[in-house]
């Protein structure tokens with residue numbers, strides 16, 4: 517039984533994340549998705565709450581052939597303690613999947629195997645690129661799973677993002 521941990525902020529969950537997870541479903545028996553910076557929302561880089569991201573990811577992975585556990589992870593002030601914090605919050609896991617250099621370093625120092633999945637269409641498929649389109653009023657829907665698009669519409673996400681970036 518192999519259980520993997522995939523960590524990210526998922527602001528929002530996009531087709532690049534989905535492609536990675538479809539690949540991981542061939543590699544692991546169960547997958548934990550750790551939603552990082554769970555305590556941050558309503559700002560430019562982190563527009564969505566942990567609960568909204570749980571909804572996006574759970575709905576988008578509804579048809580996945582392996583069990584998935586979606587778990588919010590608040591940030592902690594000390595990087596040196598973060599891996600212990602993560603381990604205290606999620607089921608046991610064998611391998612971490614991430615391309616984030618700090619996350620790679622922290623798990624390697626803790627003796628936990630780390631793999632970096634391939635990037636899919638990184639220029640258009642990044643949270644930053646998708647958020648920029650949302651802020652600029654450009655088409656953004658094609659970069660996200662349909663289930664994520666409907667959550668963002670349901671929570672009036674674009675209106676929120678445009679409101680919080682206004683100047684007073």
Ligand SMILES: Nc1ncnc2c1ncn2[C@@H]1O[C@H](COP(=O)(O)OP(=O)(O)OP(=O)(O)O)[C@@H](O)[C@H]1O
Pocket residue numbers: 523524525526527531532533536613614615616633634635636637638641642643644645
């Ligand atoms: N297009 C992609 N293909 C494969 N992996 C990706 C892609 N985009 C992001 N990832 C990876 O998914 C994990 C979670 O990423 P994250 O939620 O930060 O998305 P992001 O697109 O990098 O967002 P942001 O631009 O907001 O930093 C990271 O390891 C990241 O490298």
Ligand SMILES: NC(=O)c1ccc[n+]([C@@H]2O[C@H](COP(=O)(O)O)[C@@H](O)[C@H]2O)c1
Pocket residue numbers: 523524525526551552553554590591592593594595596598614615616618619622
């Ligand atoms: N000290 C900490 O709380 C700490 C350290 C390393 C990574 N993280 C989190 O892990 C997540 C990594 O996700 P990304 O790859 O999307 O950046 C982020 O939410 C980041 O804040 C937190």
